[in-house]
Amino acid sequence: MKSLLARHAPLADTAYQLTVLTQAEAEGAHLPSFAHKLQQSGLLPLLPTGLSVMQINVGKMCNQVCKHCHVDAGPDRTEIMTRATMQLCLDALARTDIATVDLTGGAPEMNPDFRWLVEQISALGRDIIVRCNLTIIVANKKYHDLPEFFARHRVRVVSSLPHFSAGRTDAQRGEGVFERSIRALQMLNAVGYGQEGSGLSLDLVYNPAGAFMPGSQAGLEREFKQRLGREYGIVFNNLLTITNLPVSRFLEYLLESGNYEGYMDKLVAAYNPVAAANVMCRSTLSIGWDGQLYDCDFNQMLDLTVASPVQHIRDFDEALLNARAIVINQHCYGCTAGAGSSCGGATT
């Protein structure tokens, strides 16, 4: 499997993705516009509630090529954040009291300045989340000490593991990913991650491996803890359930498997106004590898930049950004369906 970009697939063009997403609405079909739904809930325009998370996407390079990836990440992607841009993020961060910095990618650890960035944020005393895909830890010798590095900086590790069975995990993330993920989890456990009283937090992310929504977060967490504990001796803190949004490679999967309309119908039918009020973009700022600003990582992958005079992290101005309206589109149904979905899992 290659990225959409490497395959010159039409969906590599974000304008084309947006056309697909808005087509059903334009044709007067049954899919109501997300803006209309928000309006009925009294949430239009969607406004920020105050900035508490800075999410930095340090590049699209990844050692995996998962079928559901909304980033279209992979080994062939060369977009990567430079240390100079990282410094701009740090300068902005220092001028705020943003409590949490969420590092994502791609595989963020593949950015050559990744460790430097973690050290700098740590020095500023902010909480750090790293979205680690697990397999990177065992991919190459130079990454084997990542668990110790994370522990030293009290990084909160958040890792995708779509299922406790090898079959369902490998179907979504690639052959052999499950086995390598288990090894990486054991390495994280070995330095204290997920162990009671260690203060080192390890959360797993559950993404449905197909065209369906996640089940109850609490129920799945129990199941994951039981199975991973019994079969592999693995412990972790929380399971976060995340709904796949119809963006990039997951959108491609939906279209190619004939599931697009059925999936969108499901999301629309499950629209939850309480989840809509809690969407993560209201308290997050997302920064792209080139320093461009977005409301969230999904908008970033659709090239929907913030509706604000501040467009780049070098011009960061918290008050101005808090005065913006959040850019929404049909993919936002993914964040507001059922129990809601965010980078932190269910929102209700």
Next chain:
Amino acid sequence: MSTYYNPADLAKFGNITEWQSEMGNKFFAYYAEVFKDGALTEREKSLIALAVAHAVQCPYCIDAYTSDSLQKGADEAQMMEAVHVAAAIKGGAALVHGVQMMNKAKELSM
């Protein structure tokens, strides 16, 4: 193609309350209660429902509880084993009546 079963009818299940709201609503309230997390987990209940759907041969339920089992975190092996449980019970139910057949045959035979 027109058939007796239309997949789109599954989504209209709720409409049965139109012609008898009191009983319909009671059924749905009961239904919702049954599938809540309890002594059995939601996933276990979904797998039971999937097995029963095969036993009663309801295509709507097979459709609904295949999706639901996936959503509740079941994998292919668990789902197919549930179907085998249904098959074993159905097969066993047919076979155990063989004893009745044997009794009757013995009764009628010299």
